[in-house]
Structure formats: C-alpha cells, structure tokens
Amino acid sequence: MIGVIDAGTTTVKLVVYDEDRLVDIVKEPVVKNNPQPGWVEIDAEDMAKKCKRLADYAIDKYSIEALAITNQRTTAVLWDAKTGKTVFPAMGWQDMRANELAERLNRNSTLRIARTIGKMVAGLSEVIPAIKNRRRAKWFVTLSRLSLRPNHTSVKLCWMLNELGDRANNYDLRVGTIDSWLVYSLTGEHSTDYSNAAATGLYDSFYLRWSKPILEIIGADTCMLPVPKHSDEIFGEYRNVPVTGVIADQSASLYALGCWKRGDVKITNGTGTFVDLNVGEEPCASSRGLLPLIAWKLKGDLKYMLEGMLFYSGSAVELLRDIGIYSDVRETSELAFRSKDEDMLLIPAFTGLATPHYVTIPGLLYGISNAMRREDIVKALLEGLAFRIAEIMDIMKREFPLNEQIRCDGEMSSNDFFLQRIADVTGIPVVRGAILSGTSFGANLIAGRALGKWGRDFCMPFSDTFERRVDLRGKYKRWQNLLKVAKNLKV
Numbered sequence: 001m002i003g004v005i006d007a008g009t010t011t012v013k014l015v016v017y018d019e020d021r022l023v024d025i026v027k028e029p030v031v032k033n034n035p036q037p038g039w040v041e042i043d044a045e046d047m048a049k050k051c052k053r054l055a056d057y058a059i060d061k062y063s064i065e066a067l068a069i070t071n072q073r074t075t076a077v078l079w080d081a082k083t084g085k086t087v088f089p090a091m092g093w094q095d096m097r098a099n100e101l102a103e104r105l106n107r108n109s110t111l112r113i114a115r116t117i118g119k120m121v122a123g124l125s126e127v128i129p130a131i132k133n134r135r136r137a138k139w140f141v142t143l144s145r146l147s148l149r150p151n152h153t154s155v156k157l158c159w160m161l162n163e164l165g166d167r168a169n170n171y172d173l174r175v176g177t178i179d180s181w182l183v184y185s186l187t188g189e190h191s192t193d194y195s196n197a198a199a200t201g202l203y204d205s206f207y208l209r210w211s212k213p214i215l216e217i218i219g220a221d222t223c224m225l226p227v228p229k230h231s232d233e234i235f236g237e238y239r240n241v242p243v244t245g246v247i248a249d250q251s252a253s254l255y256a257l258g259c260w261k262r263g264d265v266k267i268t269n270g271t272g273t274f275v276d277l278n279v280g281e282e283p284c285a286s287s288r289g290l291l292p293l294i295a296w297k298l299k300g301d302l303k304y305m306l307e308g309m310l311f312y313s314g315s316a317v318e319l320l321r322d323i324g325i326y327s328d329v330r331e332t333s334e335l336a337f338r339s340k341d342e343d344m345l346l347i348p349a350f351t352g353l354a355t356p357h358y359v360t361i362p363g364l365l366y367g368i369s370n371a372m373r374r375e376d377i378v379k380a381l382l383e384g385l386a387f388r389i390a391e392i393m394d395i396m397k398r399e400f401p402l403n404e405q406i407r408c409d410g411e412m413s414s415n416d417f418f419l420q421r422i423a424d425v426t427g428i429p430v431v432r433g434a435i436l437s438g439t440s441f442g443a444n445l446i447a448g449r450a451l452g453k454w455g456r457d458f459c460m461p462f463s464d465t466f467e468r469r470v471d472l473r474g475k476y477k478r479w480q481n482l483l484k485v486a487k488n489l490k491v
Helices: 044-062 099-105 109-127 129-133 135-143 153-170 178-187 194-198 212-218 249-256 314-322 329-338 374-399 416-426 438-451 473-488
Strands: 002-007 011-018 021-029 066-071 077-080 173-176 191-193 227-229 236-238 241-248 265-269 273-280 291-298 301-310 345-347 364-366 406-409 430-433 462-466
Touching: 002 044, 002 178, 002 438, 011 044, 011 438, 021 044, 044 066, 044 178, 044 236, 066 178, 066 249, 066 438, 077 178, 099 153, 109 129, 109 135, 109 212, 129 135, 153 173, 153 212, 173 178, 178 191, 178 236, 178 241, 191 194, 191 241, 194 227, 194 241, 194 291, 241 249, 241 438, 249 265, 249 273, 249 291, 249 301, 249 438, 265 374, 265 438, 273 374, 291 438, 301 374, 314 329, 314 374, 329 374, 329 416, 345 374, 345 473, 364 473, 374 416, 374 473, 406 416, 416 430, 416 462
Parallel strands: 002 066, 066 241, 191 227, 265 406, 406 430
Antiparallel strands: 002 011, 011 021, 077 173, 236 241, 265 273, 273 301, 291 301, 345 364, 430 462
16 A cells, blocks of 8 residues: 655545555645735645654554655745755745846846847747757747746745845755655655756756756855756665655646646646646747646656646635635535526636736626526636636647647546536547546655555546536636736726
8 A cells, every 4th residue: 555645735645555556535725824915825734744644654653655745836845954944934836925036137148148148949840840840949849938926836945045135154054845855854865856857947948957047036056956866766764664656736636637748638626726737848938828847757657747836726615615705615516506696707806817917917707687696606606617727728838749639637627617618619539537636646656656556657537527618708708808908907
C-alpha cells in the first residue's frame, strides 16, 4: 500500500491506496489567514506537523511501502536551514499582495528586451513557419509574453526578500514550494520535482535549468533553491519509508486521468480551475497567454503541457453559500437546472481574470429584474465559469490539435450542470473521472511505478459522459461582449 500526502489549498489529506483501490482518507484543515485584502497566508509549520502526523498514521496502521506527495503549486515557503523554521508565513498561490511589485519588475530592462526579441521572432515565424518547430524559436516566442505575475513563486520570493532587507544575512535561507517544504520537513533533503519547479516562474522549462536572469532580477541565489528530481526518484526516507511520487497537483491529475498523449486535455475543478493540454515530448510556445510547463519528468518519460487557469471557481461557489444564496454547495446543480432565465450573465472576476487576460477587474452581474430568483444567480455563475473555460479551450484549439474529449476531476466536477455547460459551450464531450481526487491517485501511480509495483501505466476509471445538448455559442458571444464592457468599465 502507498500513502499519499495531498497538500491542497483548504485541507491536507492522507489518501491510502492499495494499487487502484482507495483504502482510507484522513483530512486535516489548512490553517490560512487573510490579514489584508488580497493576502493569503498559510501556516507552513502547522502543515508540516499535520503531514508528519498523517504519515505516522499511515505507517503505523497500514505499514505503507512508500509515502508520496502532491501539492498546490506556486505557494512560496521561505525558511532558515539553521533552525528549520519558516521566516515568514507561506504566501499562498492565491496571494496577490505583490501585484505592484510584479508591475515594477516587468518594467525591468532585461525583460523588456526579451519581450521585444520574442515578438520579432514570433513575427518571423509567421512568415517562415518552419521556424516554429525549433526549440530556440519557441523559447523566444514564449519570451514575447514573458510577464512576472504576483501568483508566481518568483515574485512572492522577491517580496519576502525585500521585506527582509539586510536581515537576510542573519539566516541560511532556503526557498521552495509546498512539496520542497514537506520533503525537507520529512527527510531533511532540499529537493523538488520538475513539475513544481516549472510552475515557480524561476525555472526554464525549455532547457531544464533555474533561470539566472530571473534570479538576478528578483535578487535570489541558486544556493537557496531545491534540487529538481524525477518524480519517481527516491527523495529521502521518513521512518525508513521511502518518499517518492512527488509531483505537482495539476500534473498528478493529468497523469491520473490518462492524458498521456499529445492533444489530451483535462480540467481540474477545485478551489480554482486548471485546464491542461499534453503537448508531448517537446515544449510548446503560446502566443495567446497559455503557460508552457513541464507536465512530468519521470525516468525515461518527459512530457510538457500548456495551461490556462481560473483562480476562483470552487471558491466562488462557496462564496455564494457563505452569503446565504444556498446552504449546501451540493444544491447548486439542481438549482441551476431549475432556472428558466436566459438573460442573466455573470463575469466571475472575483479575484480578477487569469488566462488569457491576467487583469484585475471587478466582477459583473447583468440582467437582474424583479423576476429574479436565486437559482438564476447560481446558473449565471456556473455558466460564467464554463464560458471562462471555453475561452481557454478556444485558444488551445487555435494553437494545437486537440483530441476530441475533455477529462475532468476535482470536487467541483461532481456538479452535473457545470460539466454539461462545459460540453454545451465547447461542443466537446466531457468525461468525469470516477475518482474526483485525481491529484492523489496520480501521485499513487507514480510512487508505485518508482517501486516497480506495476510494469505498465493505468489510469483511473471514468463514470459519466456529457455531450452537447444545447448550443450555447450565441449566449457565449453575448457573454464575451459583456466581458469587453467589464474590462473597460470605469465608474
């Protein structure tokens, strides 16, 4: 049996698997604080204590053969190697406090020159298409959209280093994402896997190295950073149990859903929504705002992906519950199906808009009247999220050949109305994984691969398929017009 530590945004879970059979789940809450608007702080030391407690439980009760780790990405943890204690509370992936810092960093001359050269190469590749297939050219095209964003680990690290100032000399600083912090807490080793490294904004996924120009811009040094490893390597031991199967959450779910071929797409609907496209063994550039990342790097198997995201999807459904629209998020599918309103539209910019806009604007609800019912608001929210996903899928279709199926996991994928609307607006069949926690299942598969427990890959089973019932393209077009208004609205 394998125990998986799934360190998410709201909970830390231990999931125990016996091959493909789920044996046990134990959950602990993540201690988060929001001391100011836009700030999301995580008590990383509390998280480490809970992970050790969960690992002890798995070892003592099930005599597990390995301990795997999957985790939320881009959360930044800074600690002192002399004491093993954190220097600041971890800055969560949703933390936007460094927005002004990111804007200032993006005016750096090195980045401006890189973007200019990238745009020149992108333009040249349109005239000479053969250039597009060269890795160097794709690297330059990616630079044309290079932008440091407040959700990147890189910008969070820069913010913390700026706050420390000269006090940084008092510490032997180490920085990492949640996986690095948990590996360090469990084994004493400072390492990460390639999928987590690629999501930091500090790593060059095209050439598999930490980016010296970015490190210079943010004022960090390579000695602070973890050593990247294959996800199916042994990262160390905890109580004589090997720690392996270390992989970022979105990569883990891509693997778990069997998206192993070029053109395979999955959507994970949780606190946020992440749309990931497997682009194969070669990195792919996006000129329209998708992020080029490493899907996974295993022994003998390297896959890249393009990603689009919504920062606030499952969180938006919970927000409507918290303000009293309904008492249980499980009601939302039935409520939305009950609505007869076709006029209400919602722009779900609760924390701004991510892919492909990356702008901070207020959300917008359009079409209210005295006939409005709560189910209409729920429907407008779920459709608005589906339309945001459709925007990302439109970009993917334009930039890469897709396989004709979307695979979904994540707790919010239990919502039938939501998945139906994704199918209705995209016209692509949507398949729901039988195990919604694809992140832990993927880490389990990779840890088992590391132990030689299975000689071939297998993925989770699937439950339901949603195909287009209603053509929503007309309503989607109206929503897009409203989005243009929202982006330019000044009151």
